Amino acid sequence: MPLANIVIEFIHKGGPIMYPILVVSAFALCVLVERIFWWLRLASKSDAKQLDRVYESLEAGDLAKAIAESQNASDPVVRMIHHGLHHRKSSMQGALEVAAGQELRGAGRFLGAMDTIVTLAPLLGLLGTVTGIMGSFTSIGGSELAVEKVTGGIGEALIATAAGLGIAIGTLVPMNYFHSRLAALKFDLEAAANNVLILAAQHGFDKVGVKA
Secondary structure (H helix, E strand, C coil), X not given: CCHHHHHHHHHHHCCCCHHHHHHHHHHHHHHHHHHHHHHHHHHHHCCHHHHHHHHXXXXXXXXXXXXXXXXXXXXXXXXXHHHHHHCHHHHHHHHHHHHHHHHHHHHCCCHHHXXXXXXXXXXXXXXXXXXXXXXXXXXXXXXXXXXXXXXXXXXXXXXHHHHHHHHHHHHHHHHHHHHHHHHHHHHHHHHHHHHHHHHHHHHCCCCCCCCC
């Protein structure tokens, strides 16, 4: 039997609740694919050598070179540093915080949606369990005892439960991984911001009126 027919039969046996579960699974798959490619792109943009060059320029007191080195950067940490150096005359710390917040906002995108999927999918499966069992009891209480209807209701309950749990488990693992990557990025941004503020204070780059 073709795989497509097996899936269609599986959905049919799972009852009406399988349709919202199917929608949730499709949304979860889209989110997972989008997040995986986003983090892969971010990993390809990381440039430790460029970051080191920016630090070396700041340590040497060459602000103009540091700004030039960090300009048009693809690395999120270097982008944050450039934003802070570019707005040093107003508030370097504030500019660094704003830039870091923007980077973290992009990194944390859809994590709330994934958390909702992890909670919603098992609940939909539980709802399918309830409706399936209700169908079985309705068949038992009818004028004619239909064994097929009873077993069909139990099967519907089990299929819906398994589908809901499968979606939740399949989303929970990558969600926790993305949370760990977000925490690591947050640490890198905070560490870089503190280093820049220390170097800026040493050379007076954070003072209003200092020329590049």
